[in-house]
Amino acid sequence: MTEIINQIFALDLKLKKDNYDGSNRYLDRIYHEFEIMGYKIVNPIGQKYRNEMTDVEANILGDLTKSSIITKVLKPTIYHTENHQTKLLQKGIVIVE
Numbered sequence: 001m002t003e004i005i006n007q008i009f010a011l012d013l014k015l016k017k018d019n020y021d022g023s024n025r026y027l028d029r030i031y032h033e034f035e036i037m038g039y040k041i042v043n044p045i046g047q048k049y050r051n052e053m054t055d056v057e058a059n060i061l062g063d064l065t066k067s068s069i070i071t072k073v074l075k076p077t078i079y080h081t082e083n084h085q086t087k088l089l090q091k092g093i094v095i096v097e
Contacts, residue, residue, distance in 0.1 A: 013073075
């Protein structure tokens with residue numbers, strides 16, 4: 001399932017980059033269905049990056065400072081909840097500047 005989520009996420013990023021707004025409603029429905037099935041997909045773009053973050057793997061461009069932020073997300077962080085237990089399925093892969 002993580003591979004399907006990654007492909008949908010990549011498609012979403014591509015469509016947003018190309019300013020194609022016609023697919024937003026359809027992609028929102030797909031993301032909603034993932035949520036119903038217990039998946040939480042986190043796009044950490046724009047967040048401040050800290051070394052203590054355990055749910056992302058970062059490629060750091062330049063020097064790491066207190067104001068370094070996540071500028072690009074290659075793969076989202078994916079959690080799955082089942083029987084009231086949440087498990088990290090995939091660490092996000094990000095670029096930090």
